[in-house]
Every structure is written in C-alpha cells, then in structure tokens.
Amino acid sequence: MSANGAPPPADDARERICELCRLFYDKGWASGTGGGMSIKQGDTIYMAPSGVQKERIQPGEIFELDSQGAVVTGPSHLKLSQCAPLFMAAYTLRGAGAVLHSHSLNAMLATVLDESASEFRITCLEMIKGIKGHGYHDHLVVPIIENTAHECDLADDLTAAIKAYPKAAAVLVRRHGVYVWGDSWVQAKTQAECLDYLFEAAVRMKQLGIDWTKPPLVLGSDVAVMGGKKRKLENGEAAAAGVGVGVEQQVVSDRGMGG
C-alpha cells in the first residue's frame, strides 16, 4: 500500500480493518478480544464485531452501518462492537474517517498517574507534532473520562469530552484504554501511535522523576550552546522559560513530523 495515505478503494475497508486489528494485537492494543477498529468509506461505516479475537477477524465478519449508525449488513452469528456508539460520536461530531479503540497498557497507566485528573497533559516532546494541529511546544491535552461497568454507558461522557476538547484527537477512559480518531485510517493509526508513545513517555518519565507536564527548565535552541558547555538557567529564567513556551501555546503553521 502506498505511503501517501491515498484512500483505498471502497472494497478494501474490510481488509484494512482486519490488517490493522492484527497489527494492533501485535502491539498489545487488542489482546483478549479488547480494542477495535472502524473505517468510514463514503457514507458507509465498517465496524469490527464484538467480543471476538480481534487479530483473527475475517473480512466477511465486518459489519456495515449507514452514516447514522444503523446496521445495514453483518454476520448473523456475531454482535456489533459495543464500541459502536462511541465510534459514532467521533464520526458525527468530528467528521472522522476512522476511529480505533486501544487497550494499550500505556494508555491505561496514563490514566492512573493522577487518578483525580480529568486530563492527560504533556508538552515539549517531538511526537506531539504527530497530532493534528499541535506543535512541539504545545501542551497536548487528552480528556480522561471515568470507566463504566458497560462500554455503551461511556457514550454520554465521551460525547461531552469530544465537545469540550475541540482540539483533541482522542479520549482516554480511566483504567480502560483510549479512543482515537482521524480523517482517514492512516491518520487515526499514526495519531494512535504518537499518543501511545506519549503515554509511555509519561509513565517512564514519572519513573525517572521527570515532570512530563511542564516544559523543561532550559530554553530552546536559540540559546543552545554546543561543544560540551553546560547550560544552567537561573531559577527566574527557568520559570520565565516555562511560562513563555508553555501553557496552551499554539503553533500557527503546523507542519507535523517530517522525518
């Protein structure tokens, strides 16, 4: 498949979901029947079934829904994913082209670093640029909603979170996982990869005693000095640096990662 993200022919959406579910299983995002994936192609939404081994789904087992979320066709012996109302929220409120749900341990742990927080927040990491509309110095904010006994009961909170965080490309669910969407399956997947990296980075930085929620106490490249000389800022400068490049700063021109 081409790297340029051109949409696959409509009849490829089923194959793509199966392929990506295998990939997500290998990443540990979809073990034990957890996780899931949906792609919108034209007005048709393709969605994985519920409660099955995601890595072994076959194209013929994918459900087809119309743009309102009503099932058009689907295998009679399977149930539609319980994530369906959650996936629909991203399609309806964000015009998403694809939505995925991951049970990654990194995502789960990111929600327990501070159990009283209703947001996951991180800044000054290159991978933040992989999330649409974000630059390196921005604070990436992902809302966290509380988990419920039944997955369908998450829909109201997820909807509220999507509305309350218009820049967010994802919603975390406490002690559960994350929902991520994008304009296409490519963007949903790559944003999910960047987010998973950021969740893991936060967990590992916590273990190393580093605060992942604030800019580092050194200035950016404009004051970088090469050749082994150390740069230590005075406390006053450091605080100013933190403020200056810090909270909710937006980049005007977002060029993403160009590696």
Next chain:
Amino acid sequence: MSANGAPPPADDARERICELCRLFYDKGWASGTGGGMSIKQGDTIYMAPSGVQKERIQPGEIFELDSQGAVVTGPSHLKLSQCAPLFMAAYTLRGAGAVLHSHSLNAMLATVLDESASEFRITCLEMIKGIKGHGYHDHLVVPIIENTAHECDLADDLTAAIKAYPKAAAVLVRRHGVYVWGDSWVQAKTQAECLDYLFEAAVRMKQLGIDWTKPPLVLGSDVAVMGGKKRKLENGEAAAAGVGVGVEQQVVSDRGMGG
C-alpha cells in the same frame, strides 16, 4: 480461522496446539521448553509433550488422552507433559475445553509482589471483564499455590485451589507461572491474555506507587465532570466510594468486553 470462536473440526486440535504454542513462545510464555497447552475435542484430550521446545512442536508429536487422562496414542520417543495431572484437574473439575500453562514473567512477578499472600487480587480495570463472570468493579481473585520441586506434585494444591475458588479461571504458582482454562481454546487463550495484562498492570502499578488491589479514590462516571475541572473527593466520600463499589461486588449481567 473465524473470529467467532466456533470449534475447529476435531482434526484441527493438533494444529491448533502447535500454532498457539508458537504464539505463546513469541509472547514469552513458553521459552526454554516451559509452558504448555492442551485442548479437549469431544471426549479426546490433546496434549503437548514434555521438555521440548514448545514453539517447534509438530502435530504428530501431540499426545491423545481419553477423558480420564489415560494416554491413547503418542509419539514413542517423547514423554507426556508433566502438566498432564494439572490440566486434567481443570478438565474434570471445571469441564474445561482447553487449558494452558504459561511461564510469563508477568505471572511470576505477580506471585512475589506479596510472598505471604495466597491470592492475587486486582480491581477496577477494564480487562477484568475479559474473565468469565466478572465485571469492571469486581475484585478478580486468582489463588496462588506454592511451587514444588516436581511439577506433578502441584496437583493436590491445584485441585484444592480450583475447588476453593469456584469463580477463578486460573491458578498462579508461586515463582513459576500460571494455569488458565476456558470453555474452548479461544476462551482459554483470551482469558490468559487478559490475566497476563492484569499481572503486568499490577507490577507496573506497584512501581508507580498505585494500589492495584483497591478501587481508586474517585467515584465513577455518574459524578464525572468534563472540561478540565478537577474532581477531588473528601476523605470520607472516598472511603465510602471504595466500600460502595468495592470488595467482592458482583455484576448481574456480565457482557464481557465488546471493543
């Protein structure tokens, strides 16, 4: 293979054991000849041989036992798995359709987090729903038995543990690993995946200073507040919340994970 868990034809059980042993090896559950797998098809029990590289087993090397555990056929140059009496305990006492044994480091570490505990206990994680009969707010309890010099000597304790914990789908063996069963190979495998996630979660939460044995000190989604507002409970409320959703609470309707 279909995602819907329909049982494979009887002549597929040998192939399935070989495939799953390769998978478990890749997961680190069956390195160094450790671990193993057994499937029951009708009245016939298929079981891997002992002391061999599990990822390289061939279908012709699988033993066939009758429902009482007596060997019907098997390769003359190999020995039956020493796990046989342990696998039989799950078949006999639980009517299992498949049993697996994992040497996962996560399972081993879960048994040393508290060496004086005879149970592994965890609550309020979505993956708990992947274990039959359990909901998100339940306390998942897996009995831990002490290891013995010889694997066959575990049988009495394993049997006692299976009887003492009727809700358990698994028994941990201290500093050794875990036995997991299910109604089918699909359920045995997916439950093993959920358990391994939970064992790893406990170990990593311990390293992050988070108590995995108790509900978090915040209420559920009914009091969730979106939009960046923090929710901090008074100590009294928090304690009440812990009690209210806590110890041994059962969900009436268990719908499992529907991602």
Next chain:
Amino acid sequence: MSANGAPPPADDARERICELCRLFYDKGWASGTGGGMSIKQGDTIYMAPSGVQKERIQPGEIFELDSQGAVVTGPSHLKLSQCAPLFMAAYTLRGAGAVLHSHSLNAMLATVLDESASEFRITCLEMIKGIKGHGYHDHLVVPIIENTAHECDLADDLTAAIKAYPKAAAVLVRRHGVYVWGDSWVQAKTQAECLDYLFEAAVRMKQLGIDWTKPPLVLGSDVAVMGGKKRKLENGEAAAAGVGVGVEQQVVSDRGMGG
C-alpha cells in the same frame, strides 16, 4: 524441525546457525553485529563470522573448524568470530555440542546489580529447572568474569571460570553479555532462554525490592494453605526455612521442566 531435539543432519548445521542468529537478533541478543553462535557436528565445528550483522549471515559464510579449533574452510572475505577461543573452551572443557554468545541487556544488567560480585546467584524460580542438573530449590550460580578491551583476551578468565564452576552452563562477562553452552543446539538455546529469563527476573525483582538471591520467607507447598488464609512465618521459622531449602542444596532427581 522436530521438537524432540534429535540432531539435524550434518549439512543442516550451517542453516541452523543462520536461523538461530535471526532468532537471537529478534530477541535483542545479537544487535549491532554483537553475539554469535557455534554448533559442533561430529568432529566439525561450525562458527559464525566476526563483525557482521548476525541476522543476515548466509550458510555459505559459516566457518568450519576441526575439533582442535583450526579453520578448515571459510569465506576468504570474512574473519572468524573473535569468540572462537571462547567457544572452543566450552567444546574442550565441557564436551559441548553448541555454544552461543548473547549481548542481551538482561545479561549485561545482571552483571552490574553488584559490581563487586564475581557470581550471579538466584534461587527458587521454576525456570532454574531448565538448566541441566538444577532443581527449583537450588541456587543457580553463574560466574562473572571482568570484561577486557579485546574479546580474545577473555579466554583465560573464561577457561578458569568453566573449571571453577563445574555445574555452570554459562559464564557472564561484566558489562558485556553471556556465553552459554549445551550438549546440543537445542540445549544451548533453551538454557540461554532460561538464563535470560532469570537475569531479567533478578533485575525486575531488584526494582520491586525483592531479594532474588535468597529463598522466600515462606515454606514450600507442604505447609500451603488454600482459601485465602494468610501464611506468615515467625522470624525463626523463616530463617530456618531459608537455611533448610537454601544454599547449594542439590536435587537428586532432576527432571527439568515438563510444561
């Protein structure tokens, strides 16, 4: 290949080394040209070349040595592995059928847990049974030799360590890696897998504050009590238990792991 460890035909040794080097690369034991593998077939010793990407070695690039370590044939454009004298030590002093060298980070870290120790020591883990001649309650002891600027200069210390530790199946090299041997490639590989698990277990137990060098402070299965009752030993009993099942105890009948 059969799981029963029957030796492959002589003309398979070259293929086997290539296959195992790919496997070891995937495990992280042979990245960056590090690590290596040798197999003895009859009186001929097959050995990988030096300083090349181990996962991309082709059968035609394997050197052939006689039983004294003299090169019989080999590709003119490559150098023999610098591990050659080290591999020969295991062939000569232990009658090994295969020797491998791993740069696993787990092995390296196991040598720095105590930089003043000349032994790695661990006890009461099931995977110890995967090392020939060892039971669950034994103390597995792997000598650690100091690293040198040039790999060939390790030979004297390695030889001394092999002689000084007749039960050892491996020698660790400080801040470097491990040499592991066995009667066959199967045993060398499975023992290397068990050892890597044990090295990782020690590192992770250290991070969890658990002493991996001593038996746990609870007695074995003969006093195990099921059903949630806690077992806590008095200090006196615990100490006695530690002594009783502890230092250098040998199992008479070693049946290995039978999972």
Next chain:
Amino acid sequence: MSANGAPPPADDARERICELCRLFYDKGWASGTGGGMSIKQGDTIYMAPSGVQKERIQPGEIFELDSQGAVVTGPSHLKLSQCAPLFMAAYTLRGAGAVLHSHSLNAMLATVLDESASEFRITCLEMIKGIKGHGYHDHLVVPIIENTAHECDLADDLTAAIKAYPKAAAVLVRRHGVYVWGDSWVQAKTQAECLDYLFEAAVRMKQLGIDWTKPPLVLGSDVAVMGGKKRKLENGEAAAAGVGVGVEQQVVSDRGMGG
C-alpha cells in the same frame, strides 16, 4: 543479503530504504510517521518522503538527490523528508554513506536524564565497541542539541555539533530522537543498534541506581579472581582505577565487536 557488508547494486538502494524503514518501525524507531532513512550510492542520495507511514514506503516513493542535496527526481504527490538538510550535514561533513533518524523512546529518554547536559556520555560497556573508533574503556560521547519547533531549524545546531564532536557517529536531539550515520547502510544501522542499546542501558542503569557515566569501581580482568572470591577495592584504589581507565582514554587498535 550477504553479512559482509558489500555494497548492494545501485538499484537496490530504494529497496533497502523500504526494508530498513519496516525494520525500524518494528523496533519502535519510526512509529507515527516519525524517523527516516537515507542512503548514498555513488553520487546519488536516496531519501524517504516526509510525513508518511515509514513502514509502508514503496521504492517508487523514494526521492533522488544529487550530492549537493538538490532533488533530481521524486514522486510529485509527496514532499521530501524534512530531515533532508540534517541528512545532508552528515553526508557533507562526514562523507557518510547512509544516515538514519530514529524516534526511539530510548534515545528520547537518554536526553532527559539530565536536561542541562549538552552531551550523553557512557563508558565501560561492550556495545561501545560497536561505534567506529571506540573501545570498551572509552567514554562514548554523543552531543545533544535542543529541539526546535520545525525540524529544518535543527540544521545549524546539528552542523555545529558534528563539527564540535569529530569522533561522534550520532547527534541526539532533546526530547525528540537521534541522527546516526555510517560509511554504509550497514554501519549506520549497526551503529544505531549499538547506540539504542546504550541509551536503554543508561536509562535502566539509572533506575537501578548505577552510574553509567563512570567506570565501575573495580579493576579490569588483570586483577579478576575466579571461584567466588569477592573483589572489593580500597577507596583509593577504586578512585585510581576510575582515573586510570577513564576519561577520554583511547584504544590504539579498535577491532570492534567480534562476537
């Protein structure tokens, strides 16, 4: 492909970039469109496109540049990697044959262990020998430059770092990743593997409370004592040992790793 590092035919460079990008993706170095790869063949430089899934690049999507960095041919629907000026710095200043860029979490974390440091420094690990011109006792030094909002703005600092550290085979970018080069794609890849190991080693040694920047407080093999006897140096000796084998010591004959 042969293990001996012979350069592939010119028409293989495109295939090689695609293959290595898949490999780097599997290693976690190129997730979420991050990372990248370039190879020089004769006077032609081959470079991956920008902002695409690196593991899915096709040979026809690779850009061709002349030796001055001007695009000769490339797919009209894609943009050249934003790493281009950075890759060119290594080609121009070091005569590199290949350059790669990794977003490995290990590399990122290595830059935050000390946010005020402008160098990553490690010593006395075997894998240091995998970096050209370095021996076991050397201090491997990798300059760290500060990250910028846009990748192209790193070029000046990267150029300055390459000039200031003539022995370095890589430059780290704070909270971002690492650029690594070599005389060939083989050397760029194997050096990147060795560096990633060293970054991970530093992070894990920090978590274990071990100083990765200084030689260990024991002497080398010339004073190694086998057979279980402990070696503890007097403080004076230890300090002397640290100095003697320590800072910026060079090996005259660098034979690399010969495993």
